[in-house]
Amino acid sequence: MNIKVSEVKSKKDLKNFIKFPIDDLYKDNEYYVPPLIMDEMDTLAQDKNPAYEFCDSKLFLAYKEGKIVGRVAAILNRAANEKFNEKNIRFGWFDVIEDFEVTKALFEKVEEWAKELGMETITGPQGFTDLDPEGLLIEGYEELPTIVTIYNYPYYREHLERYGFEKEIDYVEFQTKVPEGGKFPEKLAKTSEWIKKRYNFKVLKFKNKREAKKRGKELFDLLDEAYEELYGTTPLTEKQKEYYMKKYLPFVHKDLVKAVVNEEDKMIGFMITMPSLSKGFQKARGRLFPFGFIHILKALKTYEILDFYLAGVKKEYRGKGVDLLMVADIFHTALDMGFYMAESNPELETNKKIQGEWKYFNPRQHKRRRIFKKKIDK
Numbered sequence: 001m002n003i004k005v006s007e008v009k010s011k012k013d014l015k016n017f018i019k020f021p022i023d024d025l026y027k028d029n030e031y032y033v034p035p036l037i038m039d040e041m042d043t044l045a046q047d048k049n050p051a052y053e054f055c056d057s058k059l060f061l062a063y064k065e066g067k068i069v070g071r072v073a074a075i076l077n078r079a080a081n082e083k084f085n086e087k088n089i090r091f092g093w094f095d096v097i098e099d100f101e102v103t104k105a106l107f108e109k110v111e112e113w114a115k116e117l118g119m120e121t122i123t124g125p126q127g128f129t130d131l132d133p134e135g136l137l138i139e140g141y142e143e144l145p146t147i148v149t150i151y152n153y154p155y156y157r158e159h160l161e162r163y164g165f166e167k168e169i170d171y172v173e174f175q176t177k178v179p180e181g182g183k184f185p186e187k188l189a190k191t192s193e194w195i196k197k198r199y200n201f202k203v204l205k206f207k208n209k210r211e212a213k214k215r216g217k218e219l220f221d222l223l224d225e226a227y228e229e230l231y232g233t234t235p236l237t238e239k240q241k242e243y244y245m246k247k248y249l250p251f252v253h254k255d256l257v258k259a260v261v262n263e264e265d266k267m268i269g270f271m272i273t274m275p276s277l278s279k280g281f282q283k284a285r286g287r288l289f290p291f292g293f294i295h296i297l298k299a300l301k302t303y304e305i306l307d308f309y310l311a312g313v314k315k316e317y318r319g320k321g322v323d324l325l326m327v328a329d330i331f332h333t334a335l336d337m338g339f340y341m342a343e344s345n346p347e348l349e350t351n352k353k354i355q356g357e358w359k360y361f362n363p364r365q366h367k368r369r370r371i372f373k374k375k376i377d378k
Helices: 011-025 039-046 080-082 099-114 154-161 186-201 209-214 214-225 239-250 278-284 292-300 320-337 352-359
Strands: 004-006 055-064 067-077 088-094 123-124 136-139 167-179 257-261 268-274 307-313 341-343 364-375
Touching: 004 099, 011 039, 011 055, 011 067, 011 088, 055 080, 055 099, 067 080, 067 099, 080 088, 080 257, 088 099, 099 154, 123 292, 136 154, 136 352, 154 364, 167 352, 186 320, 209 214, 209 239, 214 268, 214 307, 268 292, 268 320, 278 292, 292 307, 307 320, 320 352
Parallel strands: 088 123, 307 341
Antiparallel strands: 004 055, 055 067, 067 088, 123 364, 136 364, 167 341, 167 364, 257 268, 268 307
16 A cells, blocks of 8 residues: 655645645646635744644645655644534645545544544544635535635545544535526515614725725624634634735725624624636636736636625624625625626525525525534544
């Protein structure tokens, strides 16, 4: 068999870890959307990612006849274990050739470290936080992913289940087209107007990107509260909020960020959407230079498919139509800009309220992804 698994120790190892799926495993796959190598380097570098204040990790590479054939990250999130009263280790960044023995060798290393730490379970694919890509694709292999989700071959699931992993929880994704005639459902339009008058809520209109960025901290504070009860989430530290603002806000279009404020001008809801960057990222092949940034900039100005990234409503205002106001506003903005289709990004299968809002737009549930769990063998 001659499979060797080594821990990533050097910067060269880390680059090989990141480039393996981009330049080798998925090189000719038409559905794989490679991440930016520089972003992956920052995420996995202990001196760059503020999540390492409460996380530890080990990265492993599998070799066969001197060639990289698999990778996996083992992540100890101490904050999550404390919040959920667990002794759990996460796995992420899992990619492997179609050889179960390679998968087995990688996860034996993960379990070995987990046992040293006194852990009892393994879950994944997950990242350091809920804002990292998570969930193994189990339906929708012939659909183009968004840039914040994982793509993987069908045999990954078979490998995990064969190793002993079982379903923990699923996420579903939806795609919808502009309704026939390009009109917002009349019932929802009347309801949204009633909500504005009843509660004196207002949807913010940002004059420029700088104005949108000024409320970025308020948005991430609200995100923390809105996501508090969701599976696997942990509170963001102040450093993390700064980190994600610098990472994502430069890509944001001022008209595609929606925020609702109350009478006191306090943010009570937010929604972040962007033009699909998937094809731009595919052409960039993980690299901004020399020409990758051109493909991404072009994608940012291609108003065809609108990706929904993040949305949340302050707890005390849930059930008062804040989410509907944002949906109505983004609908008209997207229509004016020429978008004809929208992607939901992953939503917990249990989140029936959010999924209920898509029903007015004839959604197609086209992807499903899963977080797996396994008890650690003693």
